[in-house]
Amino acid sequence: MDRDDLIVNDSYSVNARHDESHGKQIRKKIYFVTILLSAITTVEVGLGIFIKQGTDFWPVVKWSFVIMTLIKAGYIVLVFMHLGDERKSLRYVVLLPYAIFILYLLFIGVTESSHLNDVWREFQP
Amino acid sequence: MAGEATKAIDKSLLWGGGRSPFSVSYGKMMMWFFLVSDALTFSGLLVAYGYARQAYLGAWPIGEQVFHALPGLTGNFPLIYVALMTFILIISSVTMVLAVEAGHRMDKKGVTKWLAYTIVGGIIFLGSQAWEWSHFIHGSAGYIITDTNAQYFLVEEVPHGKTAFDVEGFSLIANMGEENESIITGDKATSLFNDRINYVQGANMTINEYGPPQYGNFFFFITGFHGFHVFTGVLINIIVFIGVRKGIYEKRGHYEMVEKTGLYWHFIDLVWVFVFTFFYLI
Numbered sequence: 001m002d003r004d005d006l007i008v009n010d011s012y013s014v015n016a017r018h019d020e021s022h023g024k025q026i027r028k029k030i031y032f033v034t035i036l037l038s039a040i041t042t043v044e045v046g047l048g049i050f051i052k053q054g055t056d057f058w059p060v061v062k063w064s065f066v067i068m069t070l071i072k073a074g075y076i077v078l079v080f081m082h083l084g085d086e087r088k089s090l091r092y093v094v095l096l097p098y099a100i101f102i103l104y105l106l107f108i109g110v111t112e113s114s115h116l117n118d119v120w121r122e123f124q125p
Numbered sequence: 126m127a128g129e130a131t132k133a134i135d136k137s138l139l140w141g142g143g144r145s146p147f148s149v150s151y152g153k154m155m156m157w158f159f160l161v162s163d164a165l166t167f168s169g170l171l172v173a174y175g176y177a178r179q180a181y182l183g184a185w186p187i188g189e190q191v192f193h194a195l196p197g198l199t200g201n202f203p204l205i206y207v208a209l210m211t212f213i214l215i216i217s218s219v220t221m222v223l224a225v226e227a228g229h230r231m232d233k234k235g236v237t238k239w240l241a242y243t244i245v246g247g248i249i250f251l252g253s254q255a256w257e258w259s260h261f262i263h264g265s266a267g268y269i270i271t272d273t274n275a276q277y278f279l280v281e282e283v284p285h286g287k288t289a290f291d292v293e294g295f296s297l298i299a300n301m302g303e304e305n306e307s308i309i310t311g312d313k314a315t316s317l318f319n320d321r322i323n324y325v326q327g328a329n330m331t332i333n334e335y336g337p338p339q340y341g342n343f344f345f346f347i348t349g350f351h352g353f354h355v356f357t358g359v360l361i362n363i364i365v366f367i368g369v370r371k372g373i374y375e376k377r378g379h380y381e382m383v384e385k386t387g388l389y390w391h392f393i394d395l396v397w398v399f400v401f402t403f404f405y406l407i
Contacts, residue, residue, distance in 0.1 A: 014150050014379045016229055023230050030226065034219045038212065041401075045208040048406045053187050062407055069402040073395055080222045080391045082384075090147035094157050102168045109172040113179035120180070 033079045040068050156385045160392045163354075167396050170350065171403055174343045186336035188405040196256055207405050210253045211397065214355075217246025218394040225387045228380025233369065236383055240366045243390065247359040254352045261344065264327025267334045269297070272322050276301065277309070279318075282326065289318040344404070351400055354393050361386050 018026065044065060051061045078084035083091055147154060178185045189203035196206075220242040227235030266279040277297040289295045296310040297317060309317065318324075325334050333341035365386045374380045 014381050017231070018229050020230065023226055026226050027223065030219060030222055034215070037215050041208065041211055041215065044402070044406060045204050048189055049203050065402050065406050069398055072398050076218070076391055076395045076398065080218055080394075081388055082225075086149065087147050090149060090154070090157070093147070094161055098161050098164055098168075101165060102172075105168065105172050109176045110179070113176040116180040 029079065033075050037072055037075060040072055044068055150381060153381065153385055153388070156388050160388060163392065164396075167347075167350070167399070170343075170347050171399060174347060175403065177337075177339045177343065181337055181339075184337060186340055188407070191261075191335050192257070192405060194260055204405060206253070206257065207401065210250060210257070211401050213246055213250050213253065214394050214397050217243050217250065218391050220246060221387045221390045225380075225384050228374070228383045231375070231380070233372070233375055236369050236374075236380060237366070240362060240369060240383065244359055244362050244366060247355055247362065247390075251352065251355055251359065254348065254355070258345075258348075261341075262327050262329070264334050267324060267326030268301075269318055269321035270323040270325065271317060271320060275299070277317060280308070283318070283324070289315040347400060347404060351393070351396055354396065358386075358390050358393050361389065 047061050047064070051057050083094065149157075188207075192207055193201050193203040194206065195202050220239045224236050224239035224243060227239060266282040268276050268278040270276055277299055278301045280296045280298060281292055281294075283289055283292055283295075294310070295314050295318070296308055297314045298306065299309055300306050323332075325332055327334060328341040328344070330338075330342060330345070332338055335341070365382055368374060368382060369380075374382055
């Protein structure tokens with residue numbers, strides 16, 4: 001099993017270096033992610049313009065927006081912010097507390113506001 | 126101590142405990158922790174926005190119907206402007222990651238170039254946002270409220286300091302968006318306009334022509350808070366750019382400062398991705 005707690009001088013963030021050939025590889029990945037992010041954004045804008053809210057298709061489009069956004073966010077955090085290259089421990093320290101709080105907050109927000117909406121609908125003249 | 130370190134690490138890099146948690150420097154780890162707390166703030170704002178919107182009986186305006194203008198052009202271009210802003214921010218995020226990559230190769234020229242592009246991208250984004258705010262605040266033709274609390278939308282705006290008589294063929298739309306929508310013209314329209322109790326045009330903190338007052342408030346607060354982040358991001362980038370030009374990081378032996386501001390800059394892009402989806406698209 002790979003040990004994740006070892007501190008090797010080369011893996012220390014300040015000493016992270018690479019040469020030109022390795023840099024080429026990294027840049028290739030960056031350009032790939034650029035094209036991907038741009039493509040997803042284009043698709044999102046296209047769907048937003050051509051599918052009107054309230055049509056039969058809309059719920060599918062709405063959820064596809066959410067999924068596409070999460071994919072974009074994942075690529076930005078893991079590749080652009082290099083969180084994917086960090087140690088597992090740092091990844092979890094950053095992502096887990098955030099995920100726990102926000103999932104709970106989302107749950108409260110959606111439950112409460114849906115209930116409020118129901119009540120207001122009931123008492124609408 | 127077997128397995129603690131396979132290779133001796135430079136003592137000056139270690140923390141007080143004699144080791145380096147997560148194998149990252151103090152500054153970088155604290156940047157991550159700051160970003161987590163900042164992400165919680167933005168998430169709180171976006172959840173509050175979703176809460177208000179969900180509770181509002183479907184009276185919330187739709188992004189593509191509010192944001193459909195381009196500078197210098199008339200006509201209907203839903204979402205195009207905000208899509209351009211998104212592209213600008215994504216591209217400046219890419220140039221930032223290229224600057225970080227150049228830093229890992231100790232390529233001072235590369236860092237200088239890409240960081241400069243990033244700053245330019247950030248400034249263009251700020252300018253775009255200024256225009257969007259201005260457009261949002263000034264609005265379009267607007268609507269009037271009469272003493273019976275009815276709303277009549279104007280077909281053409283009445284410029285500030287002018288009256289309805291100055292607008293040729295002045296007309297109002299009654300029951301906008303409903304089945305019995307109708308157009309009122311002539312004397313009836315001008316007298317309705319003269320007897321109005323309020324003429325709502327554009328947006329301010331208490332009322333706006335697009336939808337519920339909260340809509341304007343959330344727009345100002347969320348995009349404003351994000352814009353403020355972009356502004357500080359540009360400032361920090363400029364400071365680091367000066368450092369790069371002066372060769373401070375070259376002397377220090379690493380370009381980690383570029384990496385840390387890079388984290389902040391990518392975070393701004395990340396927030397915008399969510400604002401774009403939840404404020405403009407959905």
